């Protein structure tokens with residue numbers, strides 16, 4: 001199959017690109033290379049005959065039409081997005097343009113291409129979204145695919161809007177879509193502004209390890225390579241028009257996650273003091289959702305998918321990856337906003 005992947009130079013998109021090529025799919029990576037895009041993430045496949053790259057912005061409809069025309073994909077996996085909640089608080093405009101208008105452009109470009117080809121029934125538009133569209137849970141309960149949308153940040157509101165557009169294009173125009181909403185990912189190539197890489201890199205640099213509020217926010221953690229595996233499965237086997245929640249079956253409070261990472265570093269890179277002594281509680285994020293939890297019943301029962309790693313195994317692999325790949329993360333530390341506290345301008 002030839003898959004057009006948007007956002008393939010980002011964290012999750014690059015895991016999808018690497019896995020799809022490894023499984024023998026042809027992949028066209030469409031990415032604008034914003035501050036979050038990094039071609040080093042796909043260096044392993046750059047010379048593979050199955051792989052090609054197009055530097056295109058999804059806000060540019062004409063460029064998308066040209067890419068479809070040139071590459072004639074069998075399926076689209078749409079991951080390109082502005083993805084950092086803190087940046088959405090400081091500057092929501094880019095989130096509206098890329099996540100909403102960009103998704104609209106993707107849908108229209110896909111619809112025009114699919115229609116011109118005679119509406120092949122096996123074409124797929126797979127929209128990749130987040131569990132954050134469901135809002136915040138209390139201490140109990142889980143998000144199912146039937147949970148009402150209740151986004152609370154500019155990021156999650158823009159993703160919710162994009163999900164609604166994708167469903168509308170299926171209902172109205174018959175575009176063959178599938179959707180997924182996943183929990184927090186972590187793993188190799190995670191951009192160094194997100195919680196887990198910040199913890200690892202600040203710990204190694206001897207800096208304060210910032211934890212928002214009291215660290216009591218709960219997230220479900222999904223190893224990125226497990227996520228890529230689930231995404232390819234949904235693309236190939238998911239029912240048309242259907243949404244699948246994808247979780248890691250690994251709920252953890254932020255403070256427990258951070259402490260675990262510190263303990264892994266104590267073992268792997270020991271020093272005179274404990275890394276957890278560097279933990280510093282900082283002012284909470286505005287509108288910080290308390291808890292997300294995924295009910296993974298649908299993807300497990302209908303498609304037979306479950307995550308392959310526990311959060312302990314995944315964190316161990318992730319910390320080791322950052323220790324082994326210093327060149328990768330050092331090259332990103334000069335990028336705009338990296339290492340700064342974001343999300344406090346609002």
Ligand SMILES: NC(=O)c1ccc[n+]([C@@H]2O[C@H](COP(=O)([O-])OP(=O)(O)OC[C@H]3O[C@@H](n4cnc5c(N)ncnc54)[C@H](O)[C@@H]3O)[C@@H](O)[C@H]2O)c1
Nearest residue numbers: 007009010011012032033034036037057058080081130185
């Ligand atoms: N990271 C998570 O934990 C998580 C969880 C759930 C859902 N998601 C969703 O998964 C997708 C990928 O997330 P990620 O963490 O890999 O993001 P990321 O920020 O690491 O990567 C996003 C990629 O999209 C590209 N991009 C951004 N704007 C673009 C534009 N206008 N045109 C073309 N390319 C553009 C960037 O250059 C980058 O390569 C997003 O849709 C996000 O909403 C992420």
